[in-house]
Amino acid sequence: MLSFPTQTISAGAIQVNGTLDPDDKVWQEGDARPRGAGVVVAGRLSVAGHGRYYFSGTLTGDVTGECRRCLTEVVTSQTTEVHVLYADALHVDEEDPDVLPLGQGRGGTEVDLRPAVRQEWLLDIPAFVECSPDCRGLCPDCGANLNQGAHVCTRKSHE
Numbered sequence: 001m002l003s004f005p006t007q008t009i010s011a012g013a014i015q016v017n018g019t020l021d022p023d024d025k026v027w028q029e030g031d032a033r034p035r036g037a038g039v040v041v042a043g044r045l046s047v048a049g050h051g052r053y054y055f056s057g058t059l060t061g062d063v064t065g066e067c068r069r070c071l072t073e074v075v076t077s078q079t080t081e082v083h084v085l086y087a088d089a090l091h092v093d094e095e096d097p098d099v100l101p102l103g104q105g106r107g108g109t110e111v112d113l114r115p116a117v118r119q120e121w122l123l124d125i126p127a128f129v130e131c132s133p134d135c136r137g138l139c140p141d142c143g144a145n146l147n148q149g150a151h152v153c154t155r156k157s158h159e
């Protein structure tokens with residue numbers, strides 16, 4: 001579970017231990033969603049002054065990318081540190097985009113960690129991945145994967 005009524009947080013800091021499912025509605029078209037079980041969210045959610053709530057924790061999960069050299073699918077384990085400040089309507093600072101507004105849930109006002117988890121997860125995904133530090137990439141002439149042993153290029157020899 002990743003949504004918490006503010007009343008619950010006010011009663012005492014919460015140890016968050018939840019998972020953002022790869023099928024959750026918060027993910028959008030084109031997002032690099034986590035593989036398998038999803039993003040594991042672990043941390044602490046507490047009151048940070050009047051009408052303010054602070055979450056500090058870690059996101060862990062696996063993400064799929066493509067090796068920039070040989071285009072093979074690569075699964076990378078990702079760990080992302082997250083620090084988010086939420087504020088209610090009275091205490092939100094319009095000038096400060098780092099302070100997120102609270103959501104409305106069944107239990108009234110609540111902190112919904114999911115949008116921030118999605119955002120931080122996506123921001124931390126490496127732009128380039130490599131299947132190995134010494135990936136040989138693809139043959140520029142025929143596109144064969146040069147990691148799969150000695151390559152005698154048929155394309156080139158026929159030219």
Ligand SMILES: [Zn+2]
Pocket residue numbers: 067068069070071072130131132135136137
């Ligand atoms: Zn590669």
Ligand SMILES: [Zn+2]
Pocket residue numbers: 139140141142143144151152153154155156
């Ligand atoms: Zn070749």
